[in-house]
Amino acid sequence: xxxxxxxxxxxxxxxxxxxxxxxxxxxxxxxxxxxxxxxxxxxxxxxxxxxxxxxxxxxxxxxxxxxxxxxxxxxxxxxxxxxxxxxxxxxxxxxxxxxxxxxxxxxxxxxxxxxxxxxxxxxxxxxxxxxxxxxxxxxxxxxxxxxxxxxxxxxxxxxxxxxxxxxxxxxxxxxxxxxxxxxxxxxxxxxxxxxxxxxxxxxxxxxxxxxxxxxxxxxxxxxxxxxxxxxxxxxxxxxxxxxxxxxxxxxxxxxxxxxxxxxxxxxxxxxxxxxxxxxxxxxxxxxxxxxxxxxxxxxxxxxxxxxxxxxxxxxxxxxxxxxxxxxxxxxxxxxxxxxxxxxxxxxxxxxxxxxxxxxxxxxxxxxxxxxxxxxxxxxxxxxxxxxxxxxxxxxxxxxxxxxxxxxxxxxxxxxxxxxxxxxxxxxxxxxxxxxxxxxxxxxxxxxxxxxxxxxxxxxxxxxxxxxxxxxxxxxxxxxxxxxxxxxxxxxxxxxxxxxxxxxxxxxxxxxxxxxxxxxxxxxxxxxxxxxxxxxxxxxxxxxxxxxxxxxxxxxxxxxxxxxxxxxx
Numbered sequence: 398x399x400x401x402x403x404x405x406x407x408x409x410x411x412x413x414x415x416x417x418x419x420x421x422x423x424x425x426x427x428x429x430x431x432x433x434x435x436x437x438x439x440x441x442x443x444x445x446x447x448x449x450x451x452x453x454x455x456x457x458x459x460x461x462x463x464x465x466x467x468x469x470x471x472x473x474x475x476x477x478x479x480x481x482x483x484x485x486x487x488x489x490x491x492x493x494x495x496x497x498x499x500x501x502x503x504x505x506x507x508x509x510x511x512x513x514x515x516x517x518x519x520x521x522x523x524x525x526x527x528x529x530x531x532x533x534x535x536x537x538x539x540x541x542x543x544x545x546x547x548x549x550x551x552x553x554x555x556x557x558x559x560x561x562x563x564x565x566x567x568x569x570x571x572x573x574x575x576x577x578x579x580x581x582x583x584x585x586x587x588x589x590x591x592x593x594x595x596x597x598x599x600x601x602x603x604x605x606x607x608x609x610x611x612x613x614x615x616x617x618x619x620x621x622x623x624x625x626x627x628x629x630x631x632x633x634x635x636x637x638x639x640x641x642x643x644x645x646x647x648x649x650x651x652x653x654x655x656x657x658x659x660x661x662x663x664x665x666x667x668x669x670x671x672x673x674x675x676x677x678x679x680x681x682x683x684x685x686x687x688x689x690x691x692x693x694x695x696x697x698x699x700x701x702x703x704x705x706x707x708x709x710x711x712x713x714x715x716x717x718x719x720x721x722x723x724x725x726x727x728x729x730x731x732x733x734x735x736x737x738x739x740x741x742x743x744x745x746x747x748x749x750x751x752x753x754x755x756x757x758x759x760x761x762x763x764x765x766x767x768x769x770x771x772x773x774x775x776x777x778x779x780x781x782x783x784x785x786x787x788x789x790x791x792x793x794x795x796x797x798x799x800x801x802x803x804x805x806x807x808x809x810x811x812x813x814x815x816x817x818x819x820x821x822x823x824x825x826x827x828x829x830x831x832x833x834x835x836x837x838x839x840x841x842x843x844x845x846x847x848x849x850x851x852x853x854x855x856x857x858x859x860x861x862x863x864x865x866x867x868x869x870x871x872x873x874x875x876x877x878x879x880x881x882x883x884x885x886x887x888x889x890x891x892x893x894x895x896x897x898x899x900x901x902x903x904x905x906x907x908x909x910x911x912x913x914x915x916x917x918x919x920x921x922x923x924x925x926x927x928x929x930x931x932x933x934x935x936x937x938x939x940x941x942x943x944x945x946x947x948x949x950x951x952x953x954x955x956x957x958x959x960x961x962x963x964x965x
Contacts, residue, residue: 414582417444418444422454428553433456434456435456437485439525440512441511441577443578461869463866465483465496465840468841468869469844470503475844477632480505480507481510484510484511490532490533491527499829506566509568511571515575519573529569529571538565539568540569542571544576550582554585562595598719620687621650621659622670622690624693626693629692630717637741648665653671656826657821675774682707685709695725717733779933783933790857792936793855800852805828805842806838806856807862835862836864837866839867842855855880874924881951884952884953886955887955917929917953924949926948
C-alpha cells in the first residue's frame, strides 16, 4: 500500500505548536537520527533553516541526490539503523529514484524526505513540480504525501517504523512547501498508532519448525543456504546461524547479499554460491538432499533454471516476507518469520531432540565436498609483469583484515571481491546486489565511513563505475571522511564485458583507455591523495600507504586486461 494520504488519529494530542521545519527535526531526533544526507532546494528550505540552527543532527551535503541515497544505504547497511536522505522537489526527487529502487531491491531501510510545491500548485505543472507519489510508488516500500501540518510528525514516525519493520525497505515522505511553513502540533512516536495493515509476523510456526528439525536429523546431504535476510535480522541471527551450523555439522553457503553472516574462516563454509560462486557450493546445492534457505529469495542470478535447481532436495524456506516463499522455487516447508526468532527456535528444537542425530551419517557428504573443494575453482595464474585482479584483492584482504574493514564495491567488482575477500562478520560488505547500480560504491562507502568514524572503509571500484559518482569525493574531503578508493583498472566496463555486451571484433566490450582521466591527478584536484600502482612488486607498499594515510585516498591499480571471473 503506497501513496497514502497521511491522516491518522492521535492517542494523546500535544498543545505545543511548531513550524514544519522544527517538526521534521524533532521527529528525526525522536527516531534516533544523528546523520542525514541531502542537497538543498527551494521546497525544503524551511527544513534547512532549522538544520543550520542546531548541532545534534549532522547534515552531510552531497554533490548529487543519487549520492545522498547511496550514502544513506551505506549508513544503514553498516550500522543496521535507518538511513535518512533529504531532497527537494522535481529534479531533486527524480535524481533520487535510482537509490530508492536500489534500496527496495536490496531490502535496505532508508527514509527519504522530499520537498514538494505548495498544495495549491500540485497538478499545475508548477516550477520544479513532479508527481512524486506516482513516480516513487513502484520503487518504495511505502510513500506518503503530507497534506496538513498536524499530520507531519505522525507520518515521519510511521515512515521509520515501516522502513525497519519486517523486510526492510525505503519509505518516502513528500512534504509540500506550505505545510513546512505552517505551524501545528507535534506528537512523539509513542503517541502514534501503528499501521494496522502492516504487522509482519516475526515468530515462526512451531509445527513447521519441528518438522524442519526432524528432516534435518535424518538428512545425509544437507546444506544451509543463507541470504541478506540473516544480516537484516541483526547480529543475533548471525550468531545463531553459526551455532546451528556447529551443532548440526551442516555445510553453509550464501548469496552475495548474505556474505559475513557465517564466517569465511568457519569450518563449514563452502564460499559463495551462484553464477560466480565456488564449484563446491554450486555442486553441493545441486546434489543435496535437504536445503535450508534462510533469508534468501532464490533470485535469478544464482538460479537461472528453476526446474534444474537442486532437483533431489527437500527445500525449507525461512523468510520474513511471506510473498517470497514459493515465489520462484516451490518449497516443501515455508516458514514466515524473522531469521533470529526462527533460528533460536530451531536451535532449541535441535537441542531438545530425544535422540541426538548420528553425525557419522554426514561423513560421506563431507568427503565428497572436500573432493569438490580440491577443484580450486578460483585458481588463477600469477604474472610477473602485470597485476592480476585476483592477486590485487588477495593482497588487499591480507593487508587489511586486521583492521576489520568495511568494504563497498561497484557492480563490476563485486564478483571479484566475493570470491577473493573473506568476510567473517556481518555488516562489513556493502553492494548493489539486485539493481547493479553503476557508481554505488563510492557514496555507499562515504555513508559507511561517516557512520563509523575511525574504521577503515574501502570502495573497491572499476575505472568505469567510479566516474559516475566521482563528485562525491568532494563530499568526503569536505567532511574529512578518510575513505579509500581502490580502483582495479583494466580499461573496460567490467560487468558489460563479462556478460559479452557491446562486442567488438575481439568479442569484448570496447576499450575507452584513450579517454580515461589520470585518476591520481583527479584525486589530487579534489584534495585527496592520489596513488598509482602498475607492478606486482610495488602492490603491497602502495596498499599499506593507502591504509596509513588518514585522508581520502584513491589508489589507481592497473590490472591485467581481459582477466575474467570464473563462470560455471
